[in-house]
Amino acid sequence: xxxxxxxxxxxxxxxxxxxxxxxxxxxxxxxxxxxxxxxxxxxxxxxxxxxxxxxxxxxxxxxxxxxxxxxxxxxxxxxxxxxxxxxxxxxxxxxxxxxxxxxxxxxxxxxxxxxxxxxxxxxxxxxxxxxxxxxxxxxxxxxxxxxxxxxxxxxxxxxxxxxxxxxxxxxxxxxxxxxxxxxxxxxxxxxxxxxxxxxxxxxxxxxxxxxxxxxxxxxxxxxxxxxxxxxxxxxxxxx
Amino acid sequence: xxxxxxxxxxxxxxxxxxxxxxxxxxxxxxxxxxxxxxxxxxxxxxxxxxxxxxxxxxxxxxxxxxxxxxxxxxxxxxxxxxxxxxxxxxxxxxxxxxxxxxxxxxxxxxxxxxxxxxxxxxxxxxxxxx
Numbered sequence: 403x404x405x406x407x408x409x410x411x412x413x414x415x416x417x418x419x420x421x422x423x424x425x426x427x428x429x430x431x432x433x434x435x436x437x438x439x440x441x442x443x444x445x446x447x448x449x450x451x452x453x454x455x456x457x458x459x460x461x462x463x464x465x466x467x468x469x470x471x472x473x474x475x476x477x478x479x480x481x482x483x484x485x486x487x488x489x490x491x492x493x494x495x496x497x498x499x500x501x502x503x504x505x506x507x508x509x510x511x512x513x514x515x516x517x518x519x520x521x522x523x524x525x526x527x528x529x530x531x532x533x534x535x536x537x538x539x540x541x542x543x544x545x546x547x548x549x550x551x552x553x554x555x556x557x558x559x560x561x562x563x564x565x566x567x568x569x570x571x572x573x574x575x576x577x578x579x580x581x582x583x584x585x586x587x588x589x590x591x592x593x594x595x596x597x598x599x600x601x602x603x604x605x606x607x608x609x610x611x612x613x614x615x616x617x618x619x620x621x622x623x624x625x626x627x628x629x630x631x632x633x634x635x636x637x638x639x640x641x
Numbered sequence: 642x643x644x645x646x647x648x649x650x651x652x653x654x655x656x657x658x659x660x661x662x663x664x665x666x667x668x669x670x671x672x673x674x675x676x677x678x679x680x681x682x683x684x685x686x687x688x689x690x691x692x693x694x695x696x697x698x699x700x701x702x703x704x705x706x707x708x709x710x711x712x713x714x715x716x717x718x719x720x721x722x723x724x725x726x727x728x729x730x731x732x733x734x735x736x737x738x739x740x741x742x743x744x745x746x747x748x749x750x751x752x753x754x755x756x757x758x759x760x761x762x763x764x765x766x767x768x769x770x771x
Contacts, residue, residue, distance in 0.1 A: 408682065452685045459672055460665060479676035481685035493679045517667060526710075526717055540714045557707025560714055592670070600671070629667050637675035 405448035406484050409433065409465050410635075411476040411494065411501050414442045419472065423465050425449070426458045426480075433465060436487055438494040440502050444469070445490060448483050466635035470512065474505040477635040504640065510605050511584060512633030516615065518575060518597040520568075524625035529563040536560055568596035575599075578618055582611045587638045594627075600638040608633060 407426050412418065420433045427449020436443045444465065452458070462480050469475040484490045494501065530536050539556035542548040572588075576599050580586055583601035591598040603611045612630070619628040665672075678684075 405683075408679070411677065454673060454685065456665065459669065463665065463668070463672055477676045479674070479678050479684070480672045482679060482682045483685065484679075484682045489681065493681060497679075513671075515668060515671060522713060523717060526714055527719065530714060530717070530719070536714070539711075540717075543711060544715050553711040554704065554707050556714060557709070557711035560710045561702070561707055564710070589670070589674075598670075600675075631667055634668060634671065635676075637671040640677040641675070 405486060406445040406490060407448045407452070408478050408482045408484055408490060409444040409446070409462060410469055410478055411505070412442050412444070412469060412473060413502070413505050414438075414440050416442060416469065416473045416475075418442060418444065419468060420444065420465070423468060424461045426461045427452055428457070428461075436490050436494075438491045439498060441494045441498060441505075443490050443494060445484070445487070452481065452483070454480060463635075470633070470635050474508045475635055476501060476504060476508070476640040477637050478640075479637075508602075508636050508639065511602050511636065511639075512605060512608065513636045513638055514583075514601045514603050514608075514611060514615075514630060514632030515634060515638075516575070516579070516597065516599050516601070516631075517591065517595045517629045518572070519594040519627040520571075520596060521625040521627075525564060525567065526560065528567065529560050533559065533563065536563070572597040572599075575618065579611070579614055582607055582614055585639060589638075601632075602636060602639045603632070605633070 409426075414437050418435050420435070423433055425431070425433055425446040427446075429447045429449050431447050433444050433446045436445055449458075459480060466475060466477045469477075484493070530540060536556060536559050539548070539552055539559065543553050543556055572591075575597055576586060576588070579601060583603050585602040587600045589598045589600070601611070612632075615628065615630040619626065619630075622628070
């Protein structure tokens with residue numbers, strides 16, 4: 403299929419150093435720039451059979467990193483294809499003021515994503531410590547005795563407690579860091595995590611923010627696993 | 642790319658360009674699920690990757706999950722747990738740079754770990770579980 407893969411929108415006066423960057427799909431032609439009025443889009447020839455392979459996700463991300471080093475960028479979601487250059491220009495024209503405004507708002511900022519998990523045993527101990535009923539049910543189902551209903555009741559009680567405590571802690575953690583960020587966006591945590599939040603942080607406060615993250619991780623202790631990533635292209639704040 | 646440090650430590654991660662590294666894992670959902678979208682453009686199919694963003698809450702309220710939690714409680718060594726805090730006082734929390742999962746991996750997972758697993762079972766006759 404012909405067409406173009408679209409990476410990002412920037413201001414037209416962005417330096418747009420694209421030398422040496424690989425493309426999504428590993429196509430021969432390097433990424434190139436389409437300028438339209440005050441805006442620019444970075445595109446490359448659409449690869450055939452585009453799939454979200456690790457290599458391609460990496461190429462998409464690397465290009466954003468390069469762009470964000472020199473100015474504001476609106477990173478596209480991975481995998482967007484336009485039929486041709488004209489369609490890209492039309493799209494820029496349609497949202498021209500909107501994109502220009504957002505690029506201005508994002509100036510001098512970056513995204514930081516924080517994910518947090520907690521050791522299950524640690525959490526379960528806390529739940530059992532805090533509930534006579536859970537301890538009683540645990541005791542009577544422990545050695546294989548107790549009924550199916552007992553086990554179900556224990557599980558339901560504990561699951562609710564786990565959920566409530568995780569939500570509360572997620573709120574606490576976000577509250578501690580929000581003061582250092584300009585904005586935050588919560589997302590669904592996946593797998594073991596109980597928190598997945600992105601912050602928009604001014605570069606001038608990046609060190610302070612990172613330090614706050616480290617302090618937070620220390621305060622919560624070894625039963626927790628915090629993964630703070632950044633500075634990232636503002637994926638969560640581009641739309 | 643990344644600024645993060647290990648275990649409250651000092652050394653900034655000197656990742657050149659983090660993308661090719663394991664670090665990609667933790668930001669996968671940002672690249673795939675966020676970012677600017679232009680409606681008139683076509684989006685590549687992400688079949689097989691969508692599983693990542695299944696809401697954990699869907700899984701919480703199921704009989705299967707309750708039984709897993711009950712089992713996890715039954716297995717818990719309560720005495721060991723009481724002593725643990727003393728032993729661990731000096732160990733700071735983990736703030737990991739690497740995309741590789743830390744020690745807690747598979748922990749909460751005891752209950753929610755195999756999301757795919759749970760969904761597979763939904764396809765079978767529920768009576769099988771009893």
